[in-house]
Amino acid sequence: MDLCSPKLPIFIELIPNFVHFIGLNMNTELFAARHIGITEKDMPHMLQTIGVENLDQLIYETIPDDIKLKKPLDLPAGIPEHEFLKHLQGLAQKNKIFKTYIGLGYHESLTPSVIQRNILENPGWYTAYTPYQAEIAQGRLEALLNFQTMVSDLTGMEIANASLLDESTAAAEAMTMLFELRSRPQKKENVCKFFVSEEILPQTLSLLHTRAIPLGIELVVGNHETFEFSEDFYGAMLQYPGKHGQVNDYASFVKNAKANEIKVAVAADILSLVMLTPPGEWGVDAVVGTTQRFGIPLGYGGPHAAFFATKEEYKRNIPGRIIGVTKDTDGYRALRMALQTREQHIKRDKATSNICTAQVLLAVMAGMYAVYHGPEGLKFIANKVHTSAKLLAKGLESIGLKQVNSAFFDTISVKVGNIDKLKEVCESREINLNYIDDETVSISLNEATSEEDLKLLLSCFIVSQDNTDDISFEGGVEEVIPTSLQRTAPYLEHEVFSSYHSETELMRYIKKLERKDLALNQSMISLGSCTMKLNAASEMLPLSWPHWGNIHPFVPLEQAEGYQEVLKSLEEQLNVITGFAATSLQPNSGAQGEYAGLMVIRAYHESRGEGHRDICIIPASAHGTNPASAVMAGMKVVVTKTDENGNIDMVDLEDKVIKHAENLSALMVTYPSTHGVFESSIKQITKLIHDNGGQVYMDGANMNAQVGLTNPATIGADVCHLNLHKTFAIPHGGGGPGVGPICVAEQLKPFLPSNPVVPTGGEEAITAISAAPWGSSLVCLISYGYIKMLGAEGLTNATKAAILNANYIKDRLKGKFDVLYTGERGRAAHEMIIDCRPFKANGIEVTDIAKRLIDYGFHAPTVSFPVAGTLMIEPTESESQAELDRFCDALISIRTEIDEASADEPNNVLKNAPHTLGMLTSDDWDMPYSREKAAYPLPYVAENKFWPSIRRTDEAFGDRNLICTCAPIEDYIEA
Template identity: 70%
Template sequence: MKTNAFALRHIGPRPSDMQHMLNTIGVKDIEQLLFETFPDKIRLEKDLELDPAMTEYDYMSHIVALGAKNKVFKSMIGLGYNEAIVPAAIQRNIFENPGWYTAYTPYQAEIAQGRLEALLNFQTTVIELSGMEIANASLLDESTAAAEAMALLFDVRTRDQKKNNANKFFVSEEILPQTLSVLQTRSTPIGIELVVGNHEQFDFSEDFFGAILQYPGKYGQVYDYSDFINTAKTKDIKVAVAADILSLVRLKSPGEMGADVVVGTTQRFGIPLGYGGPHAGFFTTKEEYKRSMPGRIIGVSQDANGNRALRMALQTREQHIKREKATSNICTAQVLLAVMAGMYAVYHGPQGLRFIATDVHSKAVTIENELTKLGFEQLNDAYFDTILIKADAAKVKEIAERNQVNFYYPDNNTVSISVNETISLKDVNTVISIFAEVTGKPFEAVTELSQEALIPVKLERTSPFLQHEVFNTYHSESQLMRYIKKLERKDLALNHSMISLGSCTMKLNAAAEMLPLSLPSWNNIHPFAPASQTEGYLTMLKKLEAQLNVITGFAGTTLQPNSGAQGEYAGLMVIRAYHESRGEGHRNIALIPASAHGTNPASAAMAGMKVVVTKTTEEGNIDVEDLRAKALLHKDNLSCVMITYPSTHGVYESSIIEITSLIHENGGQVYMDGANMNAQVGLTNPAKIGADVCHLNLHKTFAIPHGGGGPGVGPICVAKHLVEFLPTNPVVKVGGENAITAISAAPYGSALVCLISYGYISMLGAEGLKKSTQTAILNANYMKARLEQHFTILYTGECGRAAHEMIVDCRMFKQNGIEVTDIAKRLMDYGFHAPTVSFPVAGTLMIEPTESEDVAEIDRFCDALISIRKEIESVTAEDTNNVLKNAPHTLAMLTAENWEQPYSRQQAAYPLEYIAENKFWPSVRRVDDAFGDRNLVCSCAPIEAYMES
């Protein structure tokens, strides 16, 4: 046995366990299991052509050497990305901590109170700095947040009779170039006409429903937008503002100017540049628009005892539930990065943030003063951190890069210099010396910073912010470390027990894959740095694209989409562009099976397509005859079909090639949702089944951690005829020859975490990837064999096998008065996160063990479910005071002086023997969602509330 093989560490079951598992299933070997699970006609004829697998040690040596090819210059480019200091206490205790990065989306609130509190801190931070009323728990980046703002304003315009038919959206020419590109992508399919221009010369006509402004402008100019916003309001035009988060510490907030929506990125609140991401975008607005907000909102509610408890609020307005009626397809957040940004605000507090912002401004003013002495003209009359210098750009660039400094050059005669918190007095002098050399004049070093302010008095911030005690307590490292640990203890993550979420693939996020993210050679590169400085990144990203091409059987890949939902949208927009290139832009019908994930129809609606739902059979498969009838009915306008394979029900449908052929015969394209790609890699691929485009969830199949609900990465891979349409970026050219405009802000999306998937593939190699898929199928069928003696497994393949996941039917337990939610909550008492609840079938659990879980852990989980099954048998519908209805049980409840339950404390807390040695305590009892929605609070309570209590 090669004990240095990464596959041995990644794959859970030991070779000695295999025969026991196969015997339990009732097959002689893995090949028989695959034969009975998998349609033979879609099997790959040969293994994937990938490089030999590296050991963990060899991979680390490789990635360090590759990183050395990146040149880490002092970045003063700006354009929405600024180098930030990541506090070591946050880097070590959150960014590098599996207790934070391996947690799942907080759908089970009782075991997610820690990250829910951290997200509430984040929401409070952006609400107060932006001057708005309500925030969500983050979005993907600033540019996509701006697009969501446009969509929200387009949606709410229908409440105003005068604006029902208005479809023009004004975009200030000060907007960041990448944001304009994303707005262009998102506006056209839904019928919005963008008008780009000077906000000071804007004609407030009746055709406009909204506008967006940049604050400060893209090259640093600070404008007072109060008059613009006031005039817009008189014309019933609503205004969004894209704002720099650190500038809002010193500048009057957009909310105080009357803005309706404020968006931006929190990257400069302690998040690495990472060549573009992941970073947490923010979205704040007025409470009256809460039902139109995209993404997730964290709200304050109470538990069964009336104690304060947090949860995701207003979940019924999540976009995947609205399906084709959605105005957004976002059902995710950048949780890990939002947690870090919120903790940055906690650590520094209002005084610390004001010091940082003032220091940044002082350095910018100092540079301007010294360059003016050298004879240069500075063009911004008011600014926060960015100055605009008239100079010979080529000459400045040559000298700056020789001094390892990057500026931005809008044209041949202009240099934009953006100051950030990492800029030292030494760096200030380096900048001055660069321009002195341009002029040939002697350089005189400055020894202190200017105290002058170049912010107009009327734009200086006077309103207080972050007065709550959480932002005024944890300012020493010991305090912060303990606060972070206190929150971590309230959260169940993969470092405690398996998280068997069907369709979400919570597998091992190996330490060897994660370590490179902390290396400065990878995490400190600006996304718009010159290509000559990013050789390591470009080599890695191109190699990852090539690996994904091999795995999917396709010809091209873009890594730009920074979530699975973004990948869906990108794939559909590429299909749309393909049809338009052939003079068939009228093709707008998307066939979507009733069993599809709700983001599928939401994405189709955003891409300007009309959704036609097709039926599924009683066995849960696509109804081929209904699909055929609808494909023929709409053949002249058929754009695509959206399918998930294996199906959402966990079955390899044998009719898949018939389905894809049927669509092609009627002029459509086949979009394959890659949610279940973990059951394909090395055995089959999207090209083999006849797809034209697929998105991949790198945060599922390819091991990027879920991070408590993000980051995600959702690249698309496409067949040869679609390669030319892959998306570009306005600053760094990427994508195809006839590229669509940008999908997200950065050229390569969340490039930093792509290192994880690159490591995963490189260390597993072709053999390890195939074995991972085989083991995922083995683990699922082993679990099925154990559970089907006690539960009904809803759907299986033709030979009675599951794919990599299965659906356990819990609907019959209603006769005992038990709902599937009761089972989910009771699992917490056993130390487990619930599987996926009531998707894709209400009243069921969808379970996926992944390849990473060993037999002992799978057995513990099965034992827990079997024990719960016995508990269900012991209760009746009339008996509402039972161990399931009261779950989860907290430590406070179990140690209370009085115990009046009809069951013992032992049964409540330790129903199985193994639990005692590693007990996880939910920190609150069952959360009352309805109460929280009726009394929506999505920020920390003001300090007065604590004083009153």
């Protein structure tokens, strides 16, 4: 056809029917068909198994009528994957990549291609789950042990955790940990002042304010040199180097603090510690910071792995996760999560932190950066950065400008005559500096700074100052780090940091670790409450594009127009999905979202003169993070019972609401419930809370059962957090990154959190919840793409498929396993709890079933939560019927093995699970069952066998002999 002919309008009229004319086969451009695992041909069999005529009947029987949405989501139709990628490429070009020297805790870094390709872009790493099942996570655990060793070595501290969310939240965790430690050497309840150096990063100071207020901590900000120690202080926080680059010698400060029983934390730049005296040598109590500059993209603020190092005597107080060394059943070295494993679920409102998420994927990358470069490579990088800063300072001083830092690592502060002209010149040459005040600018250099960059920087100052002097480096650059602050202690001496410096060797090392882990690219991970769904390749690809990765979080908004469009659109999408008025993307995890939501409720009550409202009612079945978050927000927890059906006990709830009506602040409720049921009384519950002056916080962990069918606003909630790493397809990354934005009703909108550098939030905003204005912006691209490609219909169908899959599993397992809770019409939501307690009569515990599932090629469902001795199963919408059947076949086969077991004879296939390749190939085999039964219990297993690298770990031994660095276990066993 000649498209220039006058018949073109007729052709255009035909376009709406184009898809119809090209055939009735599967629409290969429909993203929903790729994301949702169930096909049309699967549907009749699945519906017949469940006992319904169609999918609408199942949804009718699952969700209470009074909370169903009356109309479809007000979102556009989904777009094909190739159109989404083209759309995102266009938005990426709206981001302007300047050479950015702002610093303030964020620096351009160079991600080694071997790490980008084999970890960041590898589903074997990014689709794994938190390593609670150690036997199928030895690769990630080793990578995290490397990270902990790196942090301990560089900080000079005895013990480090496996990462936190960002530097500012890590600093806040240090402040609260030291607050808890006031009891050492004696309890000092009235001591609540905390000194903060004026050198602290602005975003950290804001976050310290947020955390301090509800706990009654009084922050005192000042100069560490003039600070007067007194007995009403319990702790202090220092920045090393300072926010504008000054490197201070804090040794005498720390000594005086110790003399006054004041504990000290230091927020440190990890690359500087290659050259500077590690704070551990001063005797500090904690060192925190970020590992972003160890090969992690800026990503407009995250995600990045923070670090937290402390003394071994505080090992039971350290927040987050610690990876420890132990041994397995055969006595071989094994790794597992130690001590802090799900602390909140054990301690609940007595927990010292609500942290349940690390930044594992980013910690793995940062640790591999250290493995790849080794101690000498890191020294080269640090020296290059430091030398660049010295050269720049020398050059500026040679043209008459004053550099004010007496000692510095990578950041200089310069007094300039015409700062407006300097800013104009720099912006014209696409350079960002940190403009401190009307006459001072700081410049933070990084590993990507080249000789040409230095020349361009110097030329900006020459032009802006109308200076005609020649730049001179005569005499060379002088040493600017005092001898007392120069590092002498060795670091990274373990062989792992000297063995993999070629790309070939590192690639193979990464692959060796990956093979030890069971991730979503191997088989279904049916974790209840954790929603391990497909993380589509098209959602993930843009994360590696430089126009998204290389944007500093504090650049002017006009340089991040692409990001701003994506983030604003995502907020609007989430508003539609939840039925709420506004969204904040700042929280970096679900637990942080809980805390943010409660702090917003707290601010709302205070704005109405009802700051006395401090009672938070929480059902007994709630996530352990709920009560921990409530206590952190300054609330008192009142627990309400659940009835025999797993629902909130209405009589008990009403009694407690009336009893505490005058002081009722909030109800925290998970919906559908943690038991996997849509409680029909939910609107009655929320009305009861509102009638008595409270607000309703809905935990969004189970939002995957709501999208498009109901929403938090409809059930009567006022605020919810959403786990973007669950419902909205951000990968779990082996335990993080996570994103936990909060969505709020109109009355809470004014209180959404702010940022001190780039203003965000509402008109009466609370202070910061995380360091970056929009939290982990880079991975928000994933959820934006998930929603945009599925569209209104696809999102709703995904929810229906999740409910269908869960009920299919429930009914396939009928007669083999009892499901503890169902809705009034006998249906599960998107997950269910199967009861394994009766099998104790055969000597079988739920842990035995979890470990045996490994032999069948599956990660265990959630074990013993929320009910001890049970498995909570959630298949998600992205699994096919074939995979669901394999999983059901595995459980049914295990049920037969349970029947064969006897409490009198513990030597059976379940108690000995999982079975390693070493066991099966040993010359000795004295088990009362065959090797085939151990390794290949069903035919499908042989086609794609996963071999665990260890047998069961000895948890007790590991906790008695806590080892959290790479030293071999033999070094400790004798002691």
